[in-house]
Amino acid sequence: MRFLSVFCLLVLATSRVSSKPTQEKKGRVHHGKDLSDHQHDDSKDFQYDHEAFLGKEEAKTFDQLTPEESKERLGLIVNKIDADNDSLVTAPELLSWIKHVHGRWVHEDVAKQMQLYDKDRDGHVSWKEYSDQLYSHLIGEEFNDLPDKDTYRNMMKRDERRFKQADKDGDMIATRDEFTAFLHPEEFDYMKDMVITETLEDIDKNGDGFVDVNEYIGDMYSTENDEPEPDWVKTERQQFLDFRDLNKDGKMDRSEISHWIMPPDYDHADVEAKHLIYESDKDKDDKLTKEEILDNWNMFVGSQATNYGEDLTRRHDEF
Structure with a gap:
């Protein structure tokens, strides 16, 4: 079976700055629409809930806190979520917070990539800026003996196709919004066909334009x-x-793939908000008090990555 350890995920996350092609950096784009790369299985751990509620980077920070610190910070977050200050967190308030966290993650990711690829600091990323930095040292004539050269050429063609789709005015110079659509196509309606195409290409091993059950x-x-x-x-x-x-x-077919990866009338954030309330609402009034949230802090911010705080007794250099 194929599993990604926490260590491997961290390596993949940091590999953006080491000039690896988009497909290796990001994985298949249709997974990005979800709120976490982790499987949503509370019987195993709460990592999906942590990343949905906190965001991927903030979840890592909470992994290093003691239970007491986590609860204290969670209490401050609850104050922010409670928009009407009635001391109760409703599903709409929780939904708004989760969408805010996801939007913040996308914004921060794009900012990092803009910093990396916008070499002339004009607030745009041209295809030349992107491809020169990412692929020139992989497909240049001096690297003819590189064993994976054809693979990188194909990745560059795929990236260029996605870049052109994201680039609405066709000048091959991406504004911040266009670059966001390139990096996170699952967030934009006009990139929907590209998401389907790339998903189909990744899974359709026999090249017949369909995905059978074995694929x-x-x-x-x-x-x-x-x-x-x-x-x-x-x-x-x-x-x-x-x-x-x-x-x-x-x-x-393409229509069925679209229904699978982008089901109509299905919102991951809405489902997660209702899930968190259902699992924490002791008096079943469809609202959460701060006490109910703090009582179930493991689901919101606790982490098995630190063995619920026990591993925090180790020095950081021991990990």
Whole structure:
């Protein structure tokens, strides 16, 4: 099976500054629409909830705090979420906060990338600025013996195609908004077709323009030594038959892929807000007091990454 450890995720997150192509840096774009890269399974850990509630970078900061510090900071956050100051957090208030956190993460990520690629500091990123820095040392004539050269050429072509789609006026110079659409196409309606195209290209291994059930499963799980499929894989196969392949022809076309990765009338932030309230609302009035939130602080900000505070007794250089 293919798993990414916390360490690997940190390496991937920092690899942006080491001039790796977009596909290696970001992973498939359709995952970016979600609120976290972690699986949403509270029976294992609350990492999804932490990143949805705090943002990815802030979640890392909370990982280093003691339980007492986490609760204190959580209390301050609750004060911000309670927009009408009635000492109760409602689903709309929580939804607004989660969307704010996600928007802040996108804004901060774009700011970092602008700083990295806007070499002339004119507030824009041209395709030349981006491609020269990211690909010139990988596909230049002096690197003809590079074993993955063709792969990098293909990645550059894919990036250029996405850049052109994001670049509304066609001058190959991205404004901040256009560069945001390039880096986070899942956030923009006019980039929807590009998200579908890239998803299809990544999963459609036989190149027939569709995704069959084996390709669908192969994107998330690969067997080793002919081991039997775990139950969750069997469940996913049934999910494909019941909910992915809408016209029951044994494969997903572009429309069905769109319905899968960008389902209509489904908002990750809204679902997460209602989930947090449901799991913390002791008196079942569909609202949360600060006490109810602090009583369930593990779900909001606690972290198994630090063994709920026990590992914090170690020095930082021991990790």
